[in-house]
Structure formats: C-alpha cells, structure tokens
Amino acid sequence: MAPSFRPRAPKPVAKTQEEADEIIRKMKAGQKAPDNYRERSLKLHGWICAKCGREFDLDNLHLLTVHHKDGNHNYNPPDGSNWENLCVYCHDDEHSRSILADYLQGDKRKK
Template sequence: MTKSSAETAKLDRILADAKRDKEMGYRDKALKMYPHVCGRCAREFSGKRLSELTVHHRDHNHDNNPQDGSNWELLCLFCHDNEHSRYTDQQYFSDSSVSSPKTSVATHNPFSALADLLKKQEK
C-alpha cells in the first residue's frame, strides 16, 4: 500500500465513523458514553432489561443533543416518569401559572401588642 492509498483509507475510515455517529441516535450515543446505571436510583441494567433504561434530557428540550452528552442522563423508566411528573407539577403550580391557587398573604400580627399587655400585667 502506498502512502497516499494508506492516507485515503484512513480518511475513508474517519468519514465512515463520522457518518455512523451522525446516524446513530442520541440514545445509542448515551448508552455508549455512560454506564448502564440509573442516575437516580442506581439500579444497574444489562441484557433485555437495558430497554428499561431511558435517556433523560436535563433541560427537558429533546432537540438539545450536544455530542458530548452534557444534556443527557440515563434514568430507568420509573425515575424518568417521576422526573417528568415533578417537572409538569412545577410548571403547573409555579407562581406565574394561572392554575396556581392564589392565597393572600397574612398582614395582621395578633401578637403585636403582646409586649405592652405583659408590661401592664407586671405593674
């Protein structure tokens, strides 16, 4: 093999790897990157049970898939559902939400004159 054909073969291999990585979904990338353990409950997964391990987007934006995996974490089905339920509840019951029950803030202080009353009793 000549130097140019060796370089060409190397470039072809690099391009093929890049194409494979691009076609590979973020779940496959995350499973290659991280240990097969739930990030919340620490259960380990292997074999057929690996399908119970899901990729959670930390910022809840499924279009944000950086190649370094910084927006992903592996969670089991149960922990993933719990995380999304908590996020939904947070959105639903936030202060700016129309659905949030509005309660008035107490302004009356029933003990404001207590010190004066105690002083009068001591006399």
C-alpha cells in the first residue's frame, strides 16, 4: 500500500513591519503589568537584611533581594507577609539549607 501524501497548507503571507509592530503593541497592551513586589518589600521592610542585619544604601542595594517565605513567587500579599528582605548571601544560604537537608535525610523524592 502506497503512503498517502497530504497537500501542504499555503504559507502565510509575510506581514509588513508596521503590521507586525501593531500586533506586538496589541499583545503587550493585553498583558498584565508585572508585579513589582521588590519595590513594595523594600518600602515595607526597609533596606536591611532580615537574617544578618546588614544595612544597605543606594550603592549596594542591588545585593538585597526579596525572599518568598512560602516559596510561592506568585503569592504577593499587599501587607508583605510572604516576603523578607535578604542579602544575596543569606538568600543563597536559605535556599541551600533545604537542598542540604534533603541530601542528609536521603530524601527519595528528589530522585
């Protein structure tokens, strides 16, 4: 029995750059604005690491991060109850603790 061949769909006509730009503008307009929880957390909790107490100024503020206490980056309550400001070193330590604990306990779920 010979294989059957389906005819190919016609190639779409190329859009002009202006049409493509308009499509992109419409898509961006329909998107939800990103939640800037970092700025809100810095205003609520101050420019200080909640773990080591290091204080930050404008020159090194990029080293202060927002840690989601429950691990859910989509849960950003307006009162900031799911956030704590941690320096990059304490934030790294916070996340590596669970990895180390899983390893030491022989956690089978990670395999």
